[in-house]
Amino acid sequence: MSNTVIDIDNVGKQYMLGTFGTGTLSHDLNRWWARMRGKEDPFLKIGDTNDRTKKGDSDFVWALRDISFKVEQGDVVGIIGKNGAGKSTLLKILSRVTSPTLGTIKIKGRLASLLEVGTGFHPEMTGRENIFMNGSIMGMTKQEIKRKFDEIVDFAGVAKYVDTPVKRYSSGMMVRLGFAVAAHLEPEILVVDEVLAVGDAEFQKKAVGKMQDVAQSEGRTVLFVSHNMAAVRSLCTRGVVLKNGMVDFMGSVPDSLAHYLKNDDETRKDLIINNVKSTKYSLKVSNIEINGTKEANSTIRNGQEFIDVLIEGTTSEPLTYDVMLIFKTKDGMPLATYALGHYEGELVHCPKGDFTIQRKIALPKILTKGIICVDLFLHHPMVEYQLKAPNCCVLECEGFQKGFGSAMDQSNNGFMGLEDFK
């Protein structure tokens, strides 16, 4: 007997675009006529892949196509992908809210899905009544809920309000109560959509901890969809990357995240200057170079000591500015900032006319291997921003390595290594 608990085989989901009207009726009649003659659905052969940015020619679109993978007992699978990649559709099919157009999914054991917390909460009912209502909707029996009632109330931290209608609850309390019920389900398989993105930091920590418990100590299978890379990294054991409704990558979590983030660059233009989001009316920027190139992708070589920054343009008013660069991970976590004006309090004054800004930013000696995203700003601190270019370029860092050593990895070791005091 194999350990596979979910077997997804060639699953596809087709949606129709536009509104339903008389045209839909003719499609339905076509379909019905084909079925009567024992033929295949004529609309299954057509349809575009799901790329929202391009306008397709077909009325049909495949939100999911050719999805096949297996999930083993005890796996915690993170499903990642951009908006519209089909993550939620897949979860909806798994939780049987809707059915697939093609393919089969086989599941072993009880599956509970958490696409939303507090499903079925009625504002007029008290917390107690809603716990029972919500619990039964999620598939618990009355006995089970009774047994866990105190635990649930305790976990949600709403003991004082348990006999008050939930319409009097704060939205945070409502969410906590909803999650508390869900967290005490005991399914073999748990399907979770980004419900952790709610509640305050303390509760989020509690929620992630609970999920970890469920996954690790109790050995249950979890499918988890999130945009929160940190949560995926800390929770999951495997990753599946979806793109335009198809499986783009499957593998370990670090590999999947790396793959996903690498392909996340589509919105970034090739030249740094094209990634400028806004400039002050008086400012015209004609050239931006970072790390010695106009290109938005460049490499920080092993042993490189500094990064060049060059900004050229014209201003129609005198300018008082400071250059600020923020280095971030691909997840958007800040690593380091260059902003002399901030910590030295000195600003540059420049008369109207052409200007050239040149900086040489010293790099720490021991950099780790990884991707660094750069935000570039020209600003007068606390007064105004003259230029904003968030995420304007990506620096691929080779990482410092000497002799028989090997470069450290950004995701494990942070951004830089430390040296001996000399």
Add this chain to the structure above:
Amino acid sequence: MHKNFQSLILTSMEEKWDIIITNRSKLFDIDFRELWRYRDLVLMYVKRDFITFYKQTILGPIWYFIQPIFTTIMFMFVFGGIAGISTDGVPQAVFYMGGLVCWNYFSDCFSRSNNVFSSNKGIFGKVYFPRLVVPIAGVISNLIKLGIQFSLFLAVYIYFICQGVHFNFNATVLLVPLLIVMMAALGLGTGMLISSLTIKYRDLNFLVSFGLSLLMYATPVIYPLSILKASHPQYLWVLLINPLTAILETFKYAFTGVGMFSWLYLLYSFVITTVLFIWGLLVFNRVQRNFMDVI
């Protein structure tokens, strides 16, 4: 050794899956065992109906009495008084209230089932449970309402007996539980059928909204069948194909001894009800799997 190996292969090939999700389903693929597992949810839904019905009202459950009382008074005034429609010698209050209690039950069951998808799409879109739970819970909570209103009817009935009115109370009354089941099945079946048909094309919704009130006039609720037989016998067939007619006439006959009662006609109604119920169940079961995409 060899044999062991073979059996190992066999077991791995015949793995047992608890849930299989596909597009195609068999027509009669209704999972009653699963429905039974969710019986607690049915009760929760019923409980929720009651809790939320009288929350923040002063009169609370008394509202269940007020509606039929006032409607009966209105009927007595309009149909009995102004229009002067005969009630076959039965006191008007008993006649109208009996009809109303039955009609209310049917129409409540119908509306609940008919609104299943539109009023629950928030929940249905987020979590799976057998969708049949909701209309079934609707029928049960309406049954409780029926119980309350029926006791009101009995009170009025007994009042008139005390006043010296003689009713031909007869053994047909034993059929009343069956009549209630039939009304429930009819309301549930037609409601589910129409709700399934209106998910994608809402044209029927317009028909249903006034059709239900028209149906009441095509059912002997406020007039006895005998009146129509006497005055417009050419339209009698309209009422006779209506399966509700037999149910209401039998009900009135059981308590008052007037009205049309025939086993054959009740059997006809029973068959039609069963057919509509099963048809509704099948269509509903088919539609529920994909309705989130089209609603």
